[in-house]
Amino acid sequence: MNHIERKRNMKKIWFILIPIIIFTFVVFAYYWYRYPAMFRILQDDSLSEAEVASLVESKKSQDLNLLVAYFSYTGTTQGIAEEIRFKIGADLFRIEREEDYSDVYTESKSEIWQNDCSNLKNTVENMDQYDVVFIGFPIWFHATPAPVNTFLESYDFTGKIIIPFRTSGGSDIEEAIPTFLNSCKDLAVYQERRISNSSEIDSWLADIDLF
Structure with missing residues (x-):
């Protein structure tokens, strides 16, 4: 093979490779943009x-202390959390970032990508007293918002039933569960649910069958 033929063959190879490289880059950029937690190593020690099931059964005959904790940016999750609290007679706690977002879109995605959990404004007094903790949040970029991760990392939930609920319109709660579970060991996650509107709460509470 002479020099000219080799040069032609190299051009053919690059003609094939360049579109593949561009396509790969575009796919990577898309998934990084849409799923920033996708490239993190997530653990599930729940x-x-x-x-x-054994823990839930042991709680059914008890007089339970209940907490509804929630993170809400637009107010949607707050409304659902308040209604749940009213129906089951629970205490209510709002999960709030210590500093408000100045650019929620950019900052929240960066937190998820870097697993950078922000400090919170308040803490739950005497978390040990609660038997069941509802935790509500919207799904951001197919993941749990960083303030919720910080909340999970801040307490010992051993022996407590944890009931996550989310209020995002399009994403299912299962998309956020990996980042949720990554934040805390030995979580007893039970009857997690997407709640699109308040009309779904009663049937969900009936499925939980603890109250």
Whole structure:
């Protein structure tokens, strides 16, 4: 093969490779943009279904202390949380970032990408007293918002039933569960649910069957 033929072959190879490289870059950029938590290593050290079922059964005959904790940016999750609190007679706690977002879109995505959990304004007094903790949040970029991760990392939830609910319109709660579970070990996650509107609350509470 002479020099001219080799040069032609190299041009053909690059003609094939360049579109592949561009396509790969575009796909990577798309998934980084839409799913910033996708490239993190996430752990799941939560309890098994059997362990959760056993814990739930042990709580059914008790007079339970209940907490509804929520993170809300637009007020949607707050409204659902307040209604749940009213229906089950729980205490209410708002999860708030210590500093308000100046650019919520950019900053929240960066937090998820870097697993940078911001400090919170307040803490729950005597978390040990609660048997069941509802945790509500919107789904941002198919993940749990960073303030919720900080909340989970701040307490020992051993022996408590954790019931996550989310209020995002398009994403299912299962998309956010990996980042939710990554924030805390030995979580007993039970009856997690997407609540699109308040009309779904009663049937969900009936499925929980603890109150």
